[in-house]
Amino acid sequence: VESSATPAPGGRSVLERSPASRLPDRILKWGLTTLAALILAVLAYFFIRLIGQSRGAFSSFGLSFVFGNDWDPSRNIYHGFALLFGTLVTSVIALVVGVPVAISAALYLTELCPRRLRAPLSGLVDLLAAVPSVVYGLWGVFVLAPKLLPVEKWLASTFSAIPFVGGTPALYNYFIAGLVLAIMILPIVSAIAREVMATVPSEHKEAALALGATRWEMIRIAVLPYARPGITGGAMLGLGRALGETIAVVVLIGDAPVVGHSIFTQGYSLAAVIANEFGEAASTPTHSSALFAAGLVLFVLTLLVNIVARRYITRGQRGRRGTGGTGLAVVATHAGGGE
């Protein structure tokens, strides 16, 4: 070995490659690095452009763009609290309905389900994400909304004592939009919950069972505490999806820029107003700037929710083997929805 390491002509070891043969390596390395850096640059550029375009709305309306309640394109006044309100209310409904269902499905699939049924059933739940949101909108408008109206009427009259419930349900309202959002976030919340639950050490579960715990007690004392950060993160990713969902909401929320007094009244959301008014706004600078500002608010909101969600999920994964973590779950449930 020593002898072969003698300097070749040009002062290189014979084991070393010539500069010419190392060139493709350098090119590939720097090419790929530039590509990665380019993504950051493009994201930053878009963000700055969006801020620039929405400056008009914020300089004319200030903070009342977000907290004022008067959205009226005919008078060129854009105080968008009703939109933010609608976005938040529908997303909360989606979480309240969707997350418990998603967690029960995940618990059943990881802890109780017969091994042979596990993969096909999980695949079916994931398929919910494959349905495009415009199809959920179509189904919501022509099937769910008319069929559920009597149920909503019953709910409104029976539980009218609860705040924000009651009144005469409109055909399209916060509740129906939130319900469809719940269906749309179900697969991602469930997939991440499943993945986190699968990482619970079997020693913990076996210890609980050996101490005489029933299946449910084992789930409650071994699985849930261990998986809680990951489940919370998954729910927050679902929240991020619900906040930004456009097409299914725009056809189901009723498109009325008012702060509703009940979940059964018509409302509006940030994403829905952008999709709806964008065509007519092109000729009015203030109006289009207001829509860009609505987009900016939405973007920042989803960004914050996603950052917090990532934090929970990485905390849930700390000290565990394997990289990628929820990568596969996110990919598997990205095949649709989340628009």
Place this chain on the structure above:
Amino acid sequence: MSLTALAPIEPRRRRKDRIMRGVLVGGTVIALIPLVLVIYYLLHKGLGSWSASFFTTDPSGSFFGNPGGIRSAIFGTLEIVALASLISIPIGIGVALYLTEYGRDSRFAGVIRYFVDVMTGVPSIVFGLFIYISLVVSHVGGSFTAWKGAVALSLLMLPIVVRGSEVVLLLVPSSLREAALALGAPRWRVITRVVLPTALPGLVTGSLLAIARGMGETAPLLFTVSTAFGLTGNLGAQMNTLPTQIFSDITNPRDVVVARAWGAGLALVALVLILNLAARAIARRSVA
């Protein structure tokens, strides 16, 4: 001392266990109901409007008479998604290669990984706005064009390709890389001859899932492609697509047009499902 001395589980605890098991089964059933209902109604209302002319005529656009079919919508969707795939898949796999082969645990790779994750959470309507602001308003090669829609779709497909590819590239055993390097192969050859071929099925799976996702998106197209009726192969013009056509048909008061929306919805879901099932079949084979 005999083992039978173990006390049986109290009835109260047993009852609670039964109830909670029932609740979990119920949750799973509830989770599956929407899927069954959506597919049932798509078949029930959509199959009726499927006919030969449904797939061979374009929407007429006139308010009366025959509304026409979905030919231009299907072709438009395929064209735009094909271009979006041509953009996002090579870039996405390239970034994933950077992350697994060069960046690894470096700080910069961590930053990239973080922002790619953040990108998966950006609402698709925001990507539409981005492209609208930077390409449509400034009239880069016309106002609304199909290729701008493809760029918007590629932005939201990109993070899926990156994360999906990274996961499978990490599965390539490092012993394979080390063996190739020890034989004296330069890195670029290791990547092109060892890493990529080994990970190929997984890369295809991730890409197919990304394509399926891009295919169903509506919001980004509204701001970039706008709408059209006729069939066109010109990516520099406005184009009709399945999602945007369904979206405009939903709000149409005519029953025949709504029926077309169901038929188009069924066609769109069929396309997306085929891509999904293909992706899963390939993934399953690569694991085995």
